[in-house]
C-alpha cells in the first residue's frame with residue numbers, strides 16, 4: 001500500500017460513518033434481533049464452580065492462540081495513535097502497560113510512534129507472548145529490545161505482579177489520591193512522588209491500554225479487573241480503553257444459544273465477548289475511582305477491500321461488511337480540573 005493509500009485507509013477508519021442511535025433503533029425494532037435484548041437469568045452456580053470457570057476463560061484464550069499461531073490474526077492497529085495522541089506527546093520514558101497484548105497489534109504502533117516510550121505487555125497466553133516477541137523484534141523499531149517487556153499474567157484472575165507496583169508504592173499512590181481529592185482534585189503530573197520509590201518495583205505506569213481485552217473478561221469479574229488497572233496507574237495516569245460496543249456486528253452474529261449473560265456471549269472455542277454501552281463503561285470505571293475524560297461510540301463501517309465491495313449491511317448479508325460500534329474511553333485516575 002502506498003503511503004497515500006495507507007493514510008486514506010487510516011482516515012477512513014476514523015470516520016463516524018453512522019449514528020449509533022440509528023443503529024440502536026434499527027436493531028431494537030428488528031424482530032430477528034429480539035433475543036439479544038431479552039433479560040438473562042443464569043442458573044445459580046456454586047462459588048467453587050465459578051473459580052473453575054475463571055481459569056477456564058484464560059485456558060480458552062490459550063487454546064485460541066495455539067490454534068492461530070500462524071500470526072494471521074495479527075493486524076497492526078494503525079489508528080491507535082490518532083485516537084490516543086497522548087501516547088506520542090507524553091514525557092520521555094513514559095511507561096505503558098498494554099493488557100491482553102495478543103500478537104502485539106497495539107504494542108507495535110505505540111513503540112513505533114514514540115522512540116522513548118517503554119511498553120510492558122501482558123497476556124494470559126504464553127504462546128501469543130512468544131509470537132508478539134517475534135513480531136516486535138522482527139520490526140526495525142528504534143532500540144526495541146530495551147523498550148518492550150512482555151510477561152505472562154491473567155489480570156482478571158491473579159492481578160498484576162508486584163514488580164509492576166509494590167504495596168509501598170500503592171500506598172503512596174493512595175495517599176496522593178487522598179491529598180489530591182482534599183486539594184480539590186488537582187492531579188500532580190510531575191511524577192515527584194516517585195522520589196519515594198522503594199526500588200523493588202518499576203513504580204507503576206503512566207498509561208494502561210485496554211484494547212479489545214476487557215470484553216474477554218466475565219462481566220462479574222470486570223470490577224476487580226478494572227480495580228487492578230487503577231492500582232498500577234501512577235497518580236494522574238491515563239487508562240485508554242477501546243472495545244466492542246453494544247450492537248456491534250460481532251454481537252449480532254451470535255446465535256441465541258451462545259448467550260451466557262445479558263450482552264455476554266461465548267464462542268464455540270470457549271472465548272467470551274461482552275458488548276458495552278456507554279453507561280456500563282461509565283459505571284464500571286467510575287465505580288473504582290476513575291474520572292471520565294472522554295467516552296463515546298466510535299461507529300465505523302468497514303469495507304471488504306479484498307473483494308472491492310461496499311455493501312449496505314443487512315441482516316441476511318454474509319460477513320462482507322462489518323459495522324463496528326466501538327467505545328473509546330480516556331479515563332484518568334484523578335480529576336485534572
Ligand SMILES: C[S@@+](CC[C@H](N)C(=O)[O-])C[C@H]1O[C@@H](n2cnc3c(N)ncnc32)[C@H](O)[C@@H]1O
Pocket residue numbers: 058061062077099100101102103104105106122123124125128153154155156157210211212213216217
Ligand atoms: C482480542 S485480543 C486483543 C489483543 C490486543 N490488545 C489488540 O489490540 O489487538 C484479546 C487478548 O486478551 C487476552 N486476554 C483475555 N483475557 C485475559 C486476561 N484475563 N488476562 C490477560 N490477557 C487476557 C487474550 O489472550 C487475547 O490475546
